[in-house]
Every structure is written in C-alpha cells, then in structure tokens.
Amino acid sequence: MKLIFERSQEGRGCSILPACDVPEVDCSPEISRKAPLHLPQIAEVDISRHYTELMKQTHGVNDGFYPLGSCTMKYNPKINEEIAALPGFSKIHPLQPSHTAQGCLEVLGLAEKYLCEITGMDHMTFQPAAGAHGEFTGLLLIKAYHKSRGDTARTKIIVPDSAHGTNPASAVMAGFTVVNIPSGEDGCVDLEKLRQAVGEDTAGLMLTNPNTVGIFDKNILEITKTVHDAGGLNYYDGANLNAVMGVVRPGDMGFDVVHLNLHKTFSTPHGGGPGSGPVGCKELLSAFLPSGHVSCEEDGTYGFDAPSPRSIGSVKNFYGNFLVVVKALTYILTLGREGIKEAAQNAVLNANYLMARLSDLYDMPYAGPCMHEFVMSLEPLKKEKGVTAMDIAKALLDHGIHPPTMYFPLIVHEALMAEPTETESIDTLDGAAQTFREIYQQALDNPQSLHDAPVSTPVRRLDEVGAARNPKPTYSF
C-alpha cells in the first residue's frame, strides 16, 4: 500500500478556496516560516481512492462479529449519525450566548437526567472525553471531597488486581497511591483482603462490577459498606454497565461516583475515538464537579451553573464531546425504559449462550452464569499442544472475526475475553461458535498451522519488537 505522500506529485492539488477579496497582508520575514512543509500534493480523486483502499484494510463492527471483551462493540445505529450531523448541532459555537444555544443545553440537560436515572446518581458532567478521562475526573472529585473535610491523610485508592490498567494509572495521575488487592478464587473481591486493606488512609475503592472476568460480585453491598465504614468512597468503573443497565444501579449498590463509556454502553461508535466518558456523582460530590455544568431554571430555560469555588476546574476545554452525547441521547430516546433493560438482558443472554456452546472444549476458569462477557483460558491447550491465546486469536482473523480481548485480565493465564453484545443474532453466535470449535480441532490436529495464522490478511504477523526498538513514527521524506 502506498502512503499518501508517495502519491504526491508536484503541482497537483484541490481547488478549495476563493481568491482574497481584501488587501493581502504578508507576515514580516522575521516571523515567517522557512522550514519546508511536506504535505501531499494530490488531486481529490486520488485522496478518495487512497482512503477507499485504507477502508478495505479496516475491520469495523459493520464488517463482522467483533466480540472484543470489555469494549462493548455493539451495533452503531445509523440514525445517531444523521442526528449528530444536523447543522443545528454541528454549527453551534461553544461560546455562543446561552439563549442562542438552548437546544444544545437541553441535550446535555436531558442526557444528564436520563443517565442519572440509569446509574442512580444525582448529577453528571459530560466534560471527560473517554473512560480513562472520566476515571481521572471521578478520582479528583474524591480527592476534593476528602480535602474539603480536612481529611488529608486519605491518600490511597484500593484497586483489585482484575481491574483495567487505566484504574491504577488514573489513580496515580490524581495524586493517589495504589493499593492492589488480589481477587479470590471466584474472580471476585476477596472480602478478607479488602477488610485488611481499608483504614484511615483509604480515599476510596475503584471497582468494575460486573468485573473483568464477567462475574457480578455477589458481595457487592458488603464491599461498598466496608469502604464506607472506613471513611472511603466507592468509584464505579462503568466499562461493564451494559450487562446491568435497567437491572441494578451503581447508586443503589453503594457507589458514590461513576463514569460511563457512551461509546460502549450507549451505542455511539468507537472509531478509536472520539468517545465520551461522563462522570455521575451523588449529591455529596456535586460541589466539586468540573466547570460548564448545565442548569435548568424553573421556567424551562437552560444555562450554566455559576462556577463553584470548590470545583476541580476543567479536564478539557468546553463541555465535552457534545456530538457524542447527541448520539447517546438519540439511542436512549429510541430504547426507552423497556429497551434499556432489554439490551442488558440480551447482552447477558448472548454471552451465556456463546459460553455454553464452547464450554465443553474451551477451559472456562470461572463457572457461569456470566454477565455480558466471559473469559476462556488457553493454558491447557498451550501445555498440551503449544497453541497460545495469540494463536487462536490470529486464526480467527482468517475467518473474518475480530478476536476477543487477549491476555486480559492479567489474573487469567492465556486469557481470551469474549463479549458478543446484544446486537448479534443467534445465527452470528452459532457461526462464531462453529468457527471457535473448528479452530480448536485444528489446534489439536495441526498446531503449526495456527502458529502460521493469519494467512489471508493483507499483512501477516508483524515484527513488534523491531518496531519498538527502532521507533519510526513518521515517514522520512
């Protein structure tokens, strides 16, 4: 595949802008750029074809089954995209006077109201642009809360070893020390270990529930109470909310602050970004929310809250990834109170069904029922035949299936974590199960063929070590 720079020809280009209709001004030589600027010189037809070629070498949810665990790659409804593209949303300046942006403010107000209802929270900020960004924001709320009470000894955040890597990384960014606690044999929080870990230095606990092995922690009320009794707060990582929305709410389980991933649970496309990671909180944290929180007057007009002197400030400019919120609101209005729950239930049904279709062959370290995802371990197959989780994943590529998440969570050896989501039909699941089973048989009969996979993709396995040793992040002209 040629790079776009390799398609460039001196003198080519597109005709986009008109001639200048006012006297031209030149910048003085001392502030002018002298460095060369190599951007492609390319006709529109070649730009179009270049990206069409790139498109053909890209696998999205639209191209096929994408059971990437913990990423909730559900179908992205087309109406969402059309609504977000309405000029009445896309052409609004973020610093327009509030009375000229009532529609945008109402979108944020309604999305807050509905998402608070779904999570059991009192307030929400849409400023964070992604899940990890939301974690950072939520932890800053916890930090500000303890500080406001003069409780400055609370410097530790407890994180189970099954957590996403962003949890400990976010805690450090927010100035906390991380206390890792091991999970029990059932993959859930070890209550005894938690009791030993909490104390007067506990700022809070970060928990994903259902957790990353796809299990709903049955001790959840005991867990959150243990942290509260020690004076800490509970943070809910909403990465896996898709399993339980409409069924049970973080706010009712004892959580004080939660982030959501609108690009997972609420059907907005991932696109590798832009995402949106709104943070909801209980009343006790509301004074610390970032700037730009929408308020609604009694007469129905929308505006912004006056800046709170105790606010944590801003985590990005303006009010967040607004158009992503538009898409999520479109989705919530479509599904409504019944549809939200139905989505969660079918996500769980689909995961359990696929798990049941595979559990006679693949090792399932945690017995079902699972929630929206389940984890397989390829450890036995590796011991027996030398076939790894990576080999199975790469073989799936030859069958047009995006592999499950590999080597996560870290507490499972040779892990493959599969999340089918509710938008897949039984036909798709049956087809995928058949493929998984054939690959398993292939591993027994001809392990070498799996080490060689994939064979049908545009490129074969890559030299990742070489790429990291001599990083080449740009093209050399």
Added chain:
Amino acid sequence: MGSYVPSTQQERRRMLDTIGVSTIDDLYCQVPKEVKLQNLNLPQGKSELEVRSCMEALAQKNMQFTSIFRGAGAYHHYIPAIVKSVTSKEEFVTAYTPYQAEISQGVLQSIFEFQTMISQLTGLDAANASIYDGASAAAEAAAMCRDRKRQKVLVSEAVNPGVLSTIRTYCEGANTPLEVVPVNDGVTDKQALSQMLDETVSCFYMEYPNFYGQIEDATDLGELVHQAGAKFIMGCHPIAISLLKCPGECGADIAVGEGQPLGMPLAFGGPYLGFMTCTQAMVRRLPGRIVGETVDLQGKRAYVLTLQAREQHIRREKASSNVCSNQALCAMTASVYMAAMGSAGMRQTAKLCMSKASYAAGELCSIPGISQKFKGPYFNEFVTRCPSSQNILCALEEKGILGGLPLDEESILWCVTEMNSKKQIDQMVEIVREAVK
C-alpha cells in the same frame, strides 16, 4: 419501541434451553434482591421517526448565525466535501483501537500519515496518534517534563482560559506546583518570566498566537527557558504555523494544539482533536498511542501500535499517562483536510485569515471610540477597546451575526477567517458603527 436486538422470543427460548436456565432473570442470580430495580423512570421507547422529530426539534432551538466573528479556542473554517465523505466510511467509524494489526492496516496507516503530517506542520521529530483536545494535550505535555528535581510548571497568562484551567486541574491532581507568568501589553512579560525561571521549573507553556491573537516572539522566550534548563512547550494554531515560524524553528521541545480548525465543525465544543509532537529526545515520554512502521514476517511494510511499554495496560500505576485511546476519527479528519489543502492551501488559508483579520481590524478601528488594545502582530484574532461591548454584540445578534467574545465591558476578542467575505465584514462593521453612535 425501538430496539436493536435481533433475536426473536423463540430464539431467546432456544438460547435459554441451551444454557440450561428457564428465564433471563436466572442469569442475574448473583445480583442481591434488595437492590434489583423495579422500574426505570425513563420515557417509553420511540420509533425512529418519532426520535428524529424529537431531536430535530431540539436542534431547531439553537440559533445558527449567518456569520461568525468569534473564535477563542473554536474556529469557523471551511470543511472540504472530501473530508466528510472519507470520514463517514463505516469501516472507519465503527472500528476501534487497532489491537489486531493484521486486520487494521487501514486505520494504522492513516494514523501514521497523521503523525507524519503533524510532525511536518510543527517541524518536530515525532507525534503521537492524538489525544482528547488541545487543552488536555497541553496538560499532558506539562506532565512529560516533570522529573524529581524539577516539578514546577509555568504557564503564560496569555493562554486560553480553558487551557489554563485544564493544566491547573492536571497539576493539582499530580500535586505539581503551577505558576502563571503575567502578561504585559497582550504578551507574556519576558522580565517576569526570567525571574520566575528557577531551578525547580520543569517547563514553560505559551500559546502561538496567544489568546489575544498576538504572535509572541517564541524564539526569544524559548531561549530564556532553555537557559534556565527547563523545557519549552508551545500550544499552536495548526493553520497559523503553516505561515508563521514553526515550533521546530522556535526551539520548542514539545508542540501541542487544538486540531479542530483542521476540518472539524464547531459542534458546541466537541469532539475536537489534541495533537502532540516532540523532539526525538522526548519520544519515549509521549503519552497515548503511537503508531510505528515495521515489517511483517514476509518483510512487507506494515504499521503497528508501538512503544507500548509506556502504557497503562502494561505499566499500570507506573504508566506515563492513563490515556488508552486516541481521537482516531478526528485525526483522520485532520489528515484528509491537510491532504486536500496541501501546503499551498494551508498557507492560502492562513493568509486569508491574516488579511481578513487585518482588514476587519482596520475597518473597526476607523469607528470613533474603537481602537486596537495591543500593538503587536496578530494572526486571525485581535482585541478592540470599545465603548459598550454588550450593545455592540446585541446589535450584531439581532442581524444574525455572532460578534467577538466579550472579555469585559470594554473589550472584545474578534476572530476573522476565510469564511468571512469582505461583504460580511463590511456589514458587521456598519452595524457596529451604528451601535456605538
């Protein structure tokens, strides 16, 4: 009721039988009964047709201005048709982080091309795959410069207030001290800066052009910063630096910026795009995703996420940042924009902005009582002193024109781009002339 669940009741029954339970609720046996939700207090689901009218009604409650003279961090630029056409391709929209490189070469190559274009634009060696926006990019850049001895972050007062607030929040998170370098005549006070640059300073962040539109002498400030042993970070307008001395020429160690002008709509503040570039010496400190060139086992050129040993999924609490995504679709938007414009088109846009801003400033200042507040060179934004900013802006709004951003009762920050024709500018000036009479 709308739903995107394809399975029928009969199919659900079959699935439950295979699993060996009788109802879906049985699968939720671990959820404590006392917290199980009875009813969700949300409206009933709607058909697609109903949802469309509902959302269209919301969009219609916003006022779309016919001409826009406001920037301050969000800029109204022309978006070539090819940009939307490319970035609407469903493969790109519905993909995720390219973990499986063999089926993601399209996305990976597009990010590699983006990194190259951004590195070209800024004149620095390496770029990451992008981050949330210009403000968070600035905050992450400051975090790259910290070491044990040098913690303090200096930020010019002449930067976008939202950016300053974001850097401050990130610094407070990490318990890093931050000090603001005062402004003098619309630019960073050089004398104050040199006094504040002690041996505890890790970096200095300035914007180019700055919040007031002024083009500061970045080279000069950069030399001061380097003499004190600190790192120099520039926040840049990506179109401006196609014409102005670029960060590489000014001696920047890190250049970041808000990529929104490169083909992204105003969109009430997002999604936008944060770009980050740095010198070779700092590349292993860059946060976020980085795509690198490599080969496959048959020696074919290919692209892959690289330098992952910096990242949270491997390093956990020792990671350089918690960032685990990028703004891939926005980065692609910027790439297609830059490809469509080319270097000539980028310079043409920059020149149009500069010429039109200069024309508008001249015309506005021909009105008695209105004058430019600062005397230095400017790009697409400038500040005027004027009798009553509210009167002026209300008069403009009545005619469907979004005037500049009021900084206080007597000054307005104006922005003019290639979108403002001479006719629009003349009309705006006439309304202002009437309003201050």
